[in-house]
Amino acid sequence: MIQEIGTIVQLSLLELLAFAGPVLLIGLLLGYMEQRSNHYLQQSFGKNAILLTAWIGVPVHEAGHLLMCWLFNHRVRKVKLLDLKADNGTLGYVEHSYSRSSLYQNMGNFFIGIGPILSGNIVLIGSMYILLPEVFSSFSGQLSTFTGNSLLEPSIITFIAGFMGEMAASLLNPANLANINFWIYIFLALGISAHIALSREDLKGTLKGLPIMFMILLTANFLTFIIYSDTPNAVGEIFRYNIYLLGFSILSILFSGINLLLSYFAWSLGRKRRRSIF
Numbered sequence: 505m506i507q508e509i510g511t512i513v514q515l516s517l518l519e520l521l522a523f524a525g526p527v528l529l530i531g532l533l534l535g536y537m538e539q540r541s542n543h544y545l546q547q548s549f550g551k552n553a554i555l556l557t558a559w560i561g562v563p564v565h566e567a568g569h570l571l572m573c574w575l576f577n578h579r580v581r582k583v584k585l586l587d588l589k590a591d592n593g594t595l596g597y598v599e600h601s602y603s604r605s606s607l608y609q610n611m612g613n614f615f616i617g618i619g620p621i622l623s624g625n626i627v628l629i630g631s632m633y634i635l636l637p638e639v640f641s642s643f644s645g646q647l648s649t650f651t652g653n654s655l656l657e658p659s660i661i662t663f664i665a666g667f668m669g670e671m672a673a674s675l676l677n678p679a680n681l682a683n684i685n686f687w688i689y690i691f692l693a694l695g696i697s698a699h700i701a702l703s704r705e706d707l708k709g710t711l712k713g714l715p716i717m718f719m720i721l722l723t724a725n726f727l728t729f730i731i732y733s734d735t736p737n738a739v740g741e742i743f744r745y746n747i748y749l750l751g752f753s754i755l756s757i758l759f760s761g762i763n764l765l766l767s768y769f770a771w772s773l774g775r776k777r778r779r780s781i782f
Contacts, residue, residue, distance in 0.1 A: 508729065512722070512725045512726055513722065515725055516718060516721040516722040516725050517718070519721050519725075520714065520717060520718050520721055523717070524614065524710075524714060524717070526749055526750065527618050527621065527749060528618075528707070528710065530621065530749070530750070530753050530756075530757070531618060531621060531701065531702040531706075531707065531710075532702075533757065534621070534697075534701040534702070534756060534757065535701040535702055535703075537701070537760040537761060537764045538698065538699070538700070538701040538760065538763075539701075540767075540768075541698065541760070541763045541764045541767040541768075542554050542767075543767075544764075544767035544768050544770065544771035545767045545770070545771075547771050547774070548767070548770045548771045548774045549770070554698070555588060555595075557694065557695040557698040557699065558586065558588065558595050558699065559586060559588070559695075560691075560692060560695030560699075561624075561695045561696045561697070561699025561700065562585070562586050562595045562596040563585040563586050563596065564620070564623055564624055564627050564696050564699070564700075565596065565620040565623070565624065565700060566584070566585045566586075566596040566597065566598055566620075567585065567623050568619030568620040568621070568622055568623030568624065569600075569616055569619045569620065569706075570583055570585075570598050570619075571619060571623065572616040572619040572622075573598060573600045573612075573616055575612070575615070576602075576608060576609055576611070576612025576615060577602075577606075577608065577609055577612070578600040578601065578602045578609060578612060578616065579600060579601045580598065580599070580600050581599040581600060581601060582597075582598075582599040583597075583598050583599070584596050584597050584598075595699075600616070607716055607719075607720065610712070610713060610716040611713050611716045611717055611720065612713065613709050613710065613712040613713035613716075614710050614712070614713025614717060615713070616709055616710075616713075617702065617706045617707065617708075617709040617710025617711075617713070618702065618706075618710055620699075620700055620701070620702060620706065621700060621702065621753065621756070624696050624697070624699075624700035624756055625752050625753055625755065627692075627696055628692075628696055628697070628755045628756060629752065629755065631689055631692055631693070632689060632755075635685040635686075635688055635689040636675075636680070636683075636685060636686060636689055639674050639675060639677075639680070642670065642671070642674040643671060643674070643755075646667050646670050646671065647667075647751045664754075667751070668754055668757070668758055671754060671755070671758060672758065693755070693759045694759055694762065694763055694766075696756075696759070697755075697756050697759035697760045697763055698760075698763050700760065701760075
């Protein structure tokens with residue numbers, strides 16, 4: 505029995521890692537790209553350069569927190585979807601509280617923390633569906649192919665690179681250049697991806713929900729073992745969820761990368777000009 509208990513505990517930890525790890529890694533990757541992009545922009549155009557995209561990206565970011573607060577029954581005390589005049593540099597925020605005795609509300613901290621990734625990707629995909637239906641059709645076709653594979657396959661990096669390459673090629677189709685909807689979408693996508701990353705406070709909130717999620721997984725696994733006299737096998741389904749998560753996050757990663765390249769190009773160009781002057 506002791507061996508079975510140890511197996512269930514290990515399985516629960518693996519399930520928690522498989523469920524929460526990828527989304528946190530995506531959040532850290534987006535955060536790094538956003539940090540570098542903002543650095544290059546501020547070096548090139550001044551500290552207020554990020555305000556150019558803030559009016560698009562920040563409300564989407566904060567809406568992700570707000571919707572998750574409502575979903576997990578947190579008490580929303582104060583909301584500012586966009587504040588361009590804040591003295592402390594905070595462009596938006598959602599203040600909320602919750603009952604410490606509620607497992608559901610405690611678990612909600614995780615989803616509230618990652619809310620901007622969810623809302624950002626939903627808006628990116630939804631606006632593509634509305635503005636660029638042909639590109640969306642290509643995206644959904646690539647996504648169905650991508651999600652038919654496993655994160656455990658050695659070729660997953662090839663699939664990811666191929667997916668992003670196909671999306672870039674579909675977006676940069678010359679036929680799109682004369683389409684006003686294309687430029688509207690690019691403007692929206694760059695603005696959203698510039699503010700989709702999780703802040704340090706977002707990550708802290710996300711980590712608060714992990715112990716409760718582990719307890720829930722552990723309890724569910726113990727109940728499954730008691731009822732069916734066998735350890736559950738949910739890891740495969742969690743990995744499939746991660747495939748969908750990664751597939752839907754491709755757009756935010758792609759446009760965050762474009763933001764980084766553009767900001768680096770502007771910074772590099774400005775540096776060359778400064779060198780030529782002196």
